């Protein structure tokens with residue numbers, strides 16, 4: 001089932017054809033099916049963040065169309081878009097974006113509170129996710145009382161709490177050590193395999209990308225190439241490194 005379609009996405013910052021205009025994306029097209037797990041990689045300045053912002057409705061393309069689960073999100077107005085993002089999308093950020101004044105449990109249920117879900121439903125969902133991600137013991141702690149890896153697992157639980165069609169992650173391992181990175185990538189693997197979630201992440205981290213089923217490489221605002229994982233994760237990691245070496249730019253490897 002088709003989950004996301006990016007159709008010839010162009011993004012120009014500044015006045016079109018003006019002196020300071022920057023073409024961040026020059027016409028990007030690809031499709032994601034339900035259950036896909038993909039990473040977008042590319043050198044600094046290649047357009048990854050711009051693409052993520054447009055796919056997730058944070059920013060509008062200069063031209064082109066983004067369709068998610070049959071909704072043309074690039075043509076929704078502000079209010080429709082806010083509702084769509086809240087109901088259909090889950091987000092995981094590099095710096096976790098947890099609220100310090102709320103406990104782990106309260107952080108996880110924030111999106112359910114906004115959707116006015118019942119207390120029983122919230123309680124059930126929190127325990128379901130906490131058990132899946134092994135954070136039951138810390139549900140009553142505050143973000144500053146738990147480790148980075150636990151904070152990230154809390155953030156993943158929050159992203160999943162409303163059963164989104166699609167999960168976007170921006171450098172999800174960027175602030176984690178290698179042990180926590182492994183745990184978080186195993187969490188993503190788990191939600192794809194067990195919950196049939198669809199995950200798109202943007203990363204510089206080869207290790208994180210090697211957990212995905214596909215990597216799309218972008219360079220200078222265009223799709224340069226893409227590779228599918230066929231064998232072991234280790235083989236895929238080497239293949240990703242080879243592709244990045246061809247692209248040039250910064251690479252993070254643990």
Ligand SMILES: Nc1ncnc2c1ncn2[C@@H]1O[C@H](COP(=O)(O)OP(=O)(O)OP(=O)(O)O)[C@@H](O)[C@H]1O
Nearest residue numbers: 013014022023024043044045046047048049050051
């Ligand atoms: N708000 C903006 N206004 C003008 N130009 C921008 C803006 N945001 C990004 N750009 C430019 O668009 C291009 C793509 O930037 P983008 O941030 O999408 O790249 P990136 O691949 O995410 O880079 P990095 O890996 O360093 O985060 C760059 O040339 C950047 O300078």
